[in-house]
Amino acid sequence: MTSTGELLLEHTRDVPDFPQPGVLFKDLTPLFAAPKAFATVVADVADRYRGRVDAVAGVEARGFIIGGPVALALGVPFVPVRKAGKLPGDTVQQTYDLEYGTATIEVHTGAFAAHRRALVLDDVLATGGTAAAACALVERAGGEVAGIEMLLELTFLGGRELLSSYDVHAIAAV
Ligand SMILES: O=P(O)(O)OC[C@H]1O[C@H](OP(=O)(O)OP(=O)(O)O)[C@H](O)[C@@H]1O
Ligand SMILES: Nc1ncnc2[nH]cnc12
Numbered sequence: 352m353t354s355t356g357e358l359l360l361e362h363t364r365d366v367p368d369f370p371q372p373g374v375l376f377k378d379l380t381p382l383f384a385a386p387k388a389f390a391t392v393v394a395d396v397a398d399r400y401r402g403r404v405d406a407v408a409g410v411e412a413r414g415f416i417i418g419g420p421v422a423l424a425l426g427v428p429f430v431p432v433r434k435a436g437k438l439p440g441d442t443v444q445q446t447y448d449l450e451y452g453t454a455t456i457e458v459h460t461g462a463f464a465a466h467r468r469a470l471v472l473d474d475v476l477a478t479g480g481t482a483a484a485a486c487a488l489v490e491r492a493g494g495e496v497a498g499i500e501m502l503l504e505l506t507f508l509g510g511r512e513l514l515s516s517y518d519v520h521a522i523a524a525v
Contacts, residue, residue, distance in 0.1 A: 355395040356523035359502055362388050363523075371451050377503055377525075379474050383416055393417065395522060396472070396500055397424035404497045405466035406430050410456065410485050411437075413474035417502065421472060430462050430469070432485050443491045447484035450477040450508065456484055463494025476501040476521055479510030486517060 409418020422429035504521035
C-alpha cells in the first residue's frame with residue numbers, strides 16, 4: 352500500500368451495522384475534515400489522470416466531495432452523476448443494486464459529448480453496482496470511461512468483477 356493509502360485508512364472510521372445490520376460502513380468524514388490529508392488524496396488522484404481525461408464524473412453524494420476538487424486540480428469539467436429526480440434537463444437513467452439496496456442514478460443527456468474521456472470517481476467500491484451504472488451512463492451520454500478511481504475498495508465484495516472491462520484503481524483496499 353502507498354503512503355497515501357495508509358493516510359486514507361488512518362482517516363477512515365469503521366461504523367458497524369450502518370445503514371443496516373451486518374454492514375460495516377466505511378466512513379470517510381474524518382478524511383474530509385482533515386485538510387492536509389484530503390489535499391494529499393486529491394493531489395494523488397489528480398496526478399494519476401492529468402492529461403488523460405476530459406471530465407470528472409462524480410457519483411452523488413460522496414463522489415461530489417472528492418470529484419469537485421479533483422476536477423479543479425485537473426482543469427476539466429465536473430459532471431454530476433445524480434440520484435434520480437434531481438437534474439433539471441433531459442437525462443439518461445440507470446438502475447442498479449448496491450450493498451444495501453437499489454438505486455437509480457442519472458446524468459444529463461449528452462453530458463460527455465464535448466469532453467469524452469471521463470474519469471468515474473467515487474469514495475467506496477463495494478459491490479461495484481454504482482460504478483458499473485455510472486460507467487453505463489457515461490457511455491450512454493456520449494463519453495468513454497478513461498478510468499475508474501475509488502478511494503477505498505472493499506475487496507471481499509468483489510466489485511472489480513463487474514468492472515472487468517475498465518481500468519480500475521483504488522488508493523486503499525481492505
Ligand atoms: O459498490 P456499491 O455496492 O455500488 O456501493 C458503493 C456506493 O455506495 C455508497 O453510496 P450510497 O449509495 O450509499 O450513497 P451516498 O454517497 O449518497 O451516501 C458509496 O458512496 C458508493 O457510491
Ligand atoms: N460498507 C460500505 N461503507 C461505505 N460505503 C459503502 N457503500 C457501499 N457499501 C459501503
